[in-house]
Amino acid sequence: MRMRPLLTLVAGFVVCATVASAQMLEFELPRSIEAGAPFSITTSGNGKGVFYLVGPGQVVRREIQLGEKVVFSPGEVHSAGHYIAILAGDDSTRTAEMDVTASMRPATLSFLAKPSRLSVDQPNAISGVVYIFDAFRNLLLEPKEVSFELSGTGAAPQTRTVSSHNGVAWVRLNSAPKAGSGQFQARVDNVTEKRIVQEVSGEPCNLRMSAHKSGQRVAVETAPLLDCRGNAVPDGTIVTFKETYNGEETTVDVPLKRGVARTELPARNEGLISVATGVVMGNEIRWKEGQ
Amino acid sequence: MSGRLLAFVITIATAILLVLGVLYPGASALAMAGRGAVGSMHSYSSPQAAVESLVDAIGRRDWGLAYDNLANKSEFTEPEFVRDLNGGYPSLRTYATLNSFDLHPLHATDDSAEFRISMHWSSVVGMFDENRDLHVLRTQDRWQVAWPLQKEPRVPPQVIPVNYLRWDVIYRGPEDDWGAQDVEAPHVRIVDMHPIERAGGVILLGEVLNEDVVPAFVSVKATLLAKNGSSLATEDAFDKMSHILLPKQVTPFRIDFQNVRLSAVDSIRMDPSSNLIAASADPVIELEDQKLAGLPQPAVTGKLVNQSGQIVNVTHILGTFYDNTGQLVWVADAYANRALLPETPEAFSISVPADISGHVSSYRVVAGAYSSSRFQ
Numbered sequence: 001m002r003m004r005p006l007l008t009l010v011a012g013f014v015v016c017a018t019v020a021s022a023q024m025l026e027f028e029l030p031r032s033i034e035a036g037a038p039f040s041i042t043t044s045g046n047g048k049g050v051f052y053l054v055g056p057g058q059v060v061r062r063e064i065q066l067g068e069k070v071v072f073s074p075g076e077v078h079s080a081g082h083y084i085a086i087l088a089g090d091d092s093t094r095t096a097e098m099d100v101t102a103s104m105r106p107a108t109l110s111f112l113a114k115p116s117r118l119s120v121d122q123p124n125a126i127s128g129v130v131y132i133f134d135a136f137r138n139l140l141l142e143p144k145e146v147s148f149e150l151s152g153t154g155a156a157p158q159t160r161t162v163s164s165h166n167g168v169a170w171v172r173l174n175s176a177p178k179a180g181s182g183q184f185q186a187r188v189d190n191v192t193e194k195r196i197v198q199e200v201s202g203e204p205c206n207l208r209m210s211a212h213k214s215g216q217r218v219a220v221e222t223a224p225l226l227d228c229r230g231n232a233v234p235d236g237t238i239v240t241f242k243e244t245y246n247g248e249e250t251t252v253d254v255p256l257k258r259g260v261a262r263t264e265l266p267a268r269n270e271g272l273i274s275v276a277t278g279v280v281m282g283n284e285i286r287w288k289e290g291q
Numbered sequence: 292m293s294g295r296l297l298a299f300v301i302t303i304a305t306a307i308l309l310v311l312g313v314l315y316p317g318a319s320a321l322a323m324a325g326r327g328a329v330g331s332m333h334s335y336s337s338p339q340a341a342v343e344s345l346v347d348a349i350g351r352r353d354w355g356l357a358y359d360n361l362a363n364k365s366e367f368t369e370p371e372f373v374r375d376l377n378g379g380y381p382s383l384r385t386y387a388t389l390n391s392f393d394l395h396p397l398h399a400t401d402d403s404a405e406f407r408i409s410m411h412w413s414s415v416v417g418m419f420d421e422n423r424d425l426h427v428l429r430t431q432d433r434w435q436v437a438w439p440l441q442k443e444p445r446v447p448p449q450v451i452p453v454n455y456l457r458w459d460v461i462y463r464g465p466e467d468d469w470g471a472q473d474v475e476a477p478h479v480r481i482v483d484m485h486p487i488e489r490a491g492g493v494i495l496l497g498e499v500l501n502e503d504v505v506p507a508f509v510s511v512k513a514t515l516l517a518k519n520g521s522s523l524a525t526e527d528a529f530d531k532m533s534h535i536l537l538p539k540q541v542t543p544f545r546i547d548f549q550n551v552r553l554s555a556v557d558s559i560r561m562d563p564s565s566n567l568i569a570a571s572a573d574p575v576i577e578l579e580d581q582k583l584a585g586l587p588q589p590a591v592t593g594k595l596v597n598q599s600g601q602i603v604n605v606t607h608i609l610g611t612f613y614d615n616t617g618q619l620v621w622v623a624d625a626y627a628n629r630a631l632l633p634e635t636p637e638a639f640s641i642s643v644p645a646d647i648s649g650h651v652s653s654y655r656v657v658a659g660a661y662s663s664s665r666f667q
Contacts, residue, residue: 237504
């Protein structure tokens with residue numbers, strides 16, 4: 001019976017000591033910081049401890065002196081997301097949570113412009129998608145004004161301004177009626193990103209050729225090859241000349257050079273010369289001696 | 292016991308045959324082997340032996356020996372003789388080996404004889420044949436061949452101004468951001484496709500158009516599907532198509548499936564693919580005087596004329612054949628075994644199967660050029 005008050009006293013002492021010790025190990029963590037921003041954590045307690053900060057793609061471990069501040073320098077905690085902080089003392093641990101948000105200042109844009117090459121005068125054929133990132137490659141989830149501009153082919157520039165949603169903004173634009181290299185630009189604040197969209201001519205329109213004597217042969221030459229919008233068909237486009245005479249054929253595949261295709265064929269009286277490119281047919285010439 | 296005896300007999304017989312084969316090799320076996328004891332084949336005691344000795348030396352590329360034993364070597368030099376057989380410029384012929392030959396006597400007297408020789412050359416793209424009519428003369432006690440030299444034309448030294456058109460491609464690099472734009476693959480389209488059943492298999496014939504404004508490296512893969520959707524066979528068009536297509540250029544393709552019945556095929560899945568490729572628009576090759584010869588050896592024949600200043604080492608000629616409704620009925624190809632010199636016509640011939648030639652109403656021939664200095 002004499003022992004009971006003693007045991008009660010010892011147990012009470014242990015509990016009080018433990019509670020006191022636990023109360024001594026504390027730290028204060030900001031609820032939210034901007035990615036890359038400097039911040040510090042105030043700790044309390046005595047002795048040595050280890051501080052862990054665990055977040056998406058990043059873990060920081062520091063051996064600290066309890067009761068001192070833990071300082072994080074600019075750029076040290078840079079990945080946006082939800083973080084868990086753990087302070088481990090000799091005989092207890094404490095945890096806390098905080099959020100790291102993307103910086104409000106856009107630094108880079110990932111600009112996907114497709115296609116990189118297309119025919120002129122195609123409605124809603126060019127798509128531009130912009131992902132906005134801060135300096136630490138965190139997606140900026142806050143809405144931002146993104147301006148898109150397609151220019152550079154001689155036609156009036158097309159501009160659109162859209163607001164980003166969850167870090168993404170997109171637009172669809174028409175290809176210009178004139179062929180050329182289109183400059184497709186996306187801008188957010190002072191950050192711009194540029195892509196080249198090659199707007200090329202459509203199918204050749206009104207393929208015409210002429211023929212004249214050239215020594216013992218017939219020189220055939222197309223008129224400058226244009227599409228139906230008046231754009232020059234690109235050099236290198238294959239034009240096929242064909243001469244049919246007395247059951248025999250002569251064919252030549254000639255690439256356009258400086259807008260025209262020219263070659264020479266055998267001079268055959270009453271030979272029928274035709275021209276085509278791809279699936280587009282041109283005119284025919286019946287060659288006559290003395291022509 | 293009888294099994295042991297049989298094994299013994301087979302072993303002995305094999306050994307005897309091996310010894311006989313080594314001691315008395317066949318003439319064309321020696322020529323094909325391209326080696327063997329020099330002089331073992333060199334008999335000039337009969338017209339046929341003289342021809343066989345010459346072909347043996349040609350097969351072993353022993354040009355000196357072959358030239359020394361010609362009856363008409365005073366008419367040309369040894370380098371001219373070598374150029375006739377080997378080609379003056381690098382070509383398929385330069386790297387071909389004489390696989391075999393056939394000899395047909397045409398005429399013989401006491402002092403002379405005529406032979407037609409068919410030499411079967413083996414090249415990296417298959418066999419090609421060469422026929423020559425040989426005149427064999429008796430000089431004292433030996434027979435010698437008068438070689439019918441075909442002088443390969445030489446291009447006179449000159450400067451040919453050429454306005455080359457060429458495309459080069461810059462692709463995105465590994466260090467580029469994931470959003471960085473890459474160059475678009477060329478747009479190609481299958482404009483015609485027709486399966487036929489032939490020789491116990493299915494053959495797919497078709498045509499592909501590069502409808503883009505840039506050159507494309509094109510390949511076509513086809514999968515035959517059964518009624519239950521399972522795959523019967525998958526094949527690619529390999530040599531029966533032109534893989535490099537310039538803008539608006541059309542190539543035929545042919546894909547052969549062995550041992551598949553057309554009746555078992557429910558549908559065909561076509562997978563054309565294209566990649567950008569650095570290419571040149573030259574050289575331009577004219578296909579002159581094309582005509583379709585009928586039976587007994589149906590073929591499209593004509594002449595290739597290189598309109599550019601560049602020497603073409605290998606020319607691939609592809610023929611597309613249509614019936615009177617415009618339906619594709621056949622795709623065939625051939626190679627020029629000699630280099631194509633500027634403005635120098637070179638004959639070509641594309642064979643057509645006899646049973647198909649009767650259905651051919653029209654055709655289209657295209658040529659692809661490969662130069663050792665650059666691709667296309």
